[in-house]
Amino acid sequence: MASWNPDAPRSCDCFVSVPPASAIPAVIFAKNSDRPRDEVQEVVFVPASTHPPGSRLQCTYIEVDQVSETHAVILSRPSWLWGAEMGANEHGVCIGNEAVWTKEPVGEGEALLGMDLLRLALERSRSALEALHVITGLLERHGQGGSCREDPAPFCYHNTFLLADRTEAWVLETAGRLWAAQRIQEGARNISNQLSIGADISAEHSELRTHALAQGWWGGQSAFDFAQVFSLTQQPVRMEAAKARFQAGRELLQQHGGGITAEVMMDILRNKESGICMDSGGFRTTASMVSILPRDPTQPCIHFLTATPDPSRSVFKPFIFGAGAAPAPQVVSPTFGAQDPVRTQPRFQTQVDRRHSLYLGHQVALGLMESGQDRGQQLQQKQRDLEQEGLEAARRLLAGEWVPPPQELGALFQAFVERESQVYG
Numbered sequence: 191m192a193s194w195n196p197d198a199p200r201s202c203d204c205f206v207s208v209p210p211a212s213a214i215p216a217v218i219f220a221k222n223s224d225r226p227r228d229e230v231q232e233v234v235f236v237p238a239s240t241h242p243p244g245s246r247l248q249c250t251y252i253e254v255d256q257v258s259e260t261h262a263v264i265l266s267r268p269s270w271l272w273g274a275e276m277g278a279n280e281h282g283v284c285i286g287n288e289a290v291w292t293k294e295p296v297g298e299g300e301a302l303l304g305m306d307l308l309r310l311a312l313e314r315s316r317s318a319l320e321a322l323h324v325i326t327g328l329l330e331r332h333g334q335g336g337s338c339r340e341d342p343a344p345f346c347y348h349n350t351f352l353l354a355d356r357t358e359a360w361v362l363e364t365a366g367r368l369w370a371a372q373r374i375q376e377g378a379r380n381i382s383n384q385l386s387i388g389a390d391i392s393a394e395h396s397e398l399r400t401h402a403l404a405q406g407w408w409g410g411q412s413a414f415d416f417a418q419v420f421s422l423t424q425q426p427v428r429m430e431a432a433k434a435r436f437q438a439g440r441e442l443l444q445q446h447g448g449g450i451t452a453e454v455m456m457d458i459l460r461n462k463e464s465g466i467c468m469d470s471g472g473f474r475t476t477a478s479m480v481s482i483l484p485r486d487p488t489q490p491c492i493h494f495l496t497a498t499p500d501p502s503r504s505v506f507k508p509f510i511f512g513a514g515a516a517p518a519p520q521v522v523s524p525t526f527g528a529q530d531p532v533r534t535q536p537r538f539q540t541q542v543d544r545r546h547s548l549y550l551g552h553q554v555a556l557g558l559m560e561s562g563q564d565r566g567q568q569l570q571q572k573q574r575d576l577e578q579e580g581l582e583a584a585r586r587l588l589a590g591e592w593v594p595p596p597q598e599l600g601a602l603f604q605a606f607v608e609r610e611s612q613v614y615g
Contacts, residue, residue, distance in 0.1 A: 304349030514600030
């Protein structure tokens with residue numbers, strides 16, 4: 191069985207606001223990805239594609255059957271793996287995942303990572319519900335497992351997911367191949383490294399309750415509370431910390447109920463006091479994402495991504511699917527082919543430099559900002575000014591005040607990445 195340190199740092203936070211919680215007629219999605227401190231996260235665009243019958247697809251560790259058609263996706267991912275921590279597709283589906291540990295043991299074998307499941311769902315779905323079905327189907331067929339960090343010491347976990355589209359959201363929580371899901375049709379919701387679905391279950395694995403009965407975790411007489419039945423009896427310190435973070439996130443959403451905007455979500459992701467924006471014990475927030483998914487299908491979805499650590503000192507840059515959408519080379523990490531430590535056996539015996547050019551520039555700027563020097567303050571103000579330009583462009587676009595050609599929309603992210611690079615010199 192894979193080993194894991196119960197006090198090892200681990201945290202992520204996902205948020206969603208569904209009208210009437212949102213200030214505008216849109217679903218708003220957000221995530222902080224908290225990962226090993228020195229891990230580089232890249233932002234990659236993968237265009238829609240078709241695939242011949244019988245094609246196979248190499249994920250991080252295993253191969254799966256490829257489907258005939260995959261959708262265009264924008265992904266924020268640890269640069270050593272195939273999957274993603276968060277992302278969106280051309281149909282306005284957004285997904286974020288979180289690590290979770292339950293009474294169901296974490297297996298030692300390599301299978302699909304939760305991050306692989308996330309990308310597969312984005313590439314194969316047109317709605318949040320369809321994405322849920324993709325994940326649960328792949329989970330049933332292939333299971334989940336394998337180390338989730340670039341290190342010889344295994345770091346394994348199961349996953350929870352927050353899935354959103356233009357009309358609703360779903361929380362999907364897993365324990366091995368078992369799962370429970372909750373539909374969110376209005377209001378705000380968050381998840382933070384723990385089971386959070388109680389008795390309000392909208393869909394579940396067919397064997398979920400019989401398995402709990404067989405294990406003696408549930409007597410069958412009381413109401414079936416998924417979180418209560420499957421959560422670890424003895425919670426380690428870090429799991430207790432996740433509870434506090436979950437509560438803080440929920441309270442922040444409640445404070446802004448009816449007025450949640452992309453800016454509000456960005457402020458929540460930047461909240462250090464709660465631990466939502468974190469840097470401790472070797473882990474930190476390595477990348478962040480906020481998405482606006484308008485109810486009106488004629489309006490474009492707008493996805494803001496940082497591609498750099500610490501959202502309080504990063505720029506959320508707008509990405510919109512369009513004819514001109516393409517990878518931004520400044521936020522794509524170098525590749526190492528067959529010699530990559532994730533591809534060679536045994537895995538992760540050597541280290542390579544995965545830093546992309548924006549990450550390198552940002553690291554220098556981050557040092558100046560943390561020092562409190564005037565130059566650092568000036569850089570942070572330039573970051574905020576650039577971000578405000580992106581937010582204003584989004585506002586004008588959704589208000590119908592700006593109607594650029596599709597090529598210009600598709601190139602928007604690249605333009606903002608280039609301007610941020612110039613800020614860092």
